[in-house]
Amino acid sequence: MAVPEPTTSRRVTALDVAREAGVSRATVGFVLNNTPGQTIPESTRKRVLQAAERLGYRPNSAARALASGRSRIILLVLPDWPVEFRMQDYLDEVSLALDKAGYSLVTYTRHPDQAARPLWESLSPDLVVGTIPFNSPDVASMLACGVRQIYPDPDRPDPPDVSLAISAGPELQVDHLHERGHRNLIFAAFVEARTSSMVLARHQAASDRARFQGLAALGLERINYRDDSPDDAVRRWIDAGITGVVAFNDDVAAAIASAAVRAGLRMPADIAVIGHDDSPIATMFVPALSTIRIDTAALGRGFADFVLHRVDRRPLPASLTLPNLTVVRRETT
Structure with missing residues (x-):
């Protein structure tokens, strides 16, 4: 039997x-x-x-997708940047909003010279979203896998307008230091290659704002927190009369503030430093770091609204919600 x-x-x-x-x-x-x-x-x-x-x-998700023609998966293709505190907060909010609508968010980072098969070939997502237009081989691969929607649209390859999200923070950093009386500024970032494109974009935005304020364009200083380069940079800045530092993020601001403390400098009397992102280190660090706070939750909900408009034809909000950025004034400025 x-x-x-x-x-x-x-x-x-x-x-x-x-x-x-x-x-x-x-x-x-x-x-x-x-x-x-x-x-x-x-x-x-x-x-x-x-x-x-x-x-x-x-x-069985594969069988369900075959029967319905939909996987209810949204694939977000990220650039090769580290997922830091605010980015993770943003992705969490997007994932939560899409989950309530019955969709799963999957994030996927493309690396230069990647050998692995692209993730859309395995998931058959309902929508693939990128931060920049996809190249022709990627588009052909998606279409061959049955991906129904791609953004940016291959037929209208205008990149998404992320200028405000990139430029608003550095502009506020420069404005804040300018309001505090600083006229000789520098832009500082780490040497990591993975942040290179974002570093250049934020540096450009800060330089443009400095010129708008009647200041000289900001130089770009790359430091390595693993060696003495922050200490060397701070000494050179003081000798050159630089009094204000626009940091790429709060980690960079913390490295510079540490070097200033070791050099016996007073903040902000001798040198002022402002970070970006309002990550936990900004409040835990001594002296506490001035920084830029972004309403990433609102940004995440806005992105989810856009996704649901594309896949479910839901109406978009009547007005576009712009990211709410504020200067958080703490001890370093």
Whole structure:
């Protein structure tokens, strides 16, 4: 006599749920998929859900995608930047908002000279979003995999307008130091190659703002927190009459503030430093770091609204929500 295979050794199917609940396979499908237009008694619906929970049923996403034509996965392709505090906060908010709408957010970082197959070939996402236009081979790969929507649109390869998100913070940093009486400024960043494009963009925005304020364009100083370069840089800045430092982020600001403390300098009397992102280190560091705070939660919800507009044709908010950035004044300025 054959012994039934334990359900723990194979995937639980909808047919297993139907047998457990004493209903048809079709009824299980109607209940688990919340199929509209069905008059299934509440008692039956509960029995199906309880049976599915007892058996540990998980839907087969590939089969569901094949049947519906949708995977309910959003793939966000990120540049090769480190995911720091505020970026993670932003992604968490996007993921939460999309989850409430029944979608899963998957982030994917493309690396230079990448050898692995692109992730969209495995996931078949409903929408692939990038921060810059995709190249022709990537677009061809997505279309061959059945990806229905790509943004930026390959037929209209205008890059997303991220100028405000990049420029607003550095502009506020420069304005704050200018208001505090500083006229000779420098822009500082770490040497990591992974942040290079964002460093250049923020430096350009800070330099443009400095010129707008009647100041000289900001030089770009790259330091390495693993060696003595922050100490050397601070000494050179003081000798050159630089009194204000626009830091790429709070980690850079902390490295510079540490070097200033070691040099016996007073902040902000001898040198003022302002960071970017209002990460936890900004408040824990002594002296506390002045910085730029971004409402990343609002940005995340705005991106989720855009995604749902693309995949579900939901209406966009009546007015565009601009990122709310504020200067957080602390001891270093």
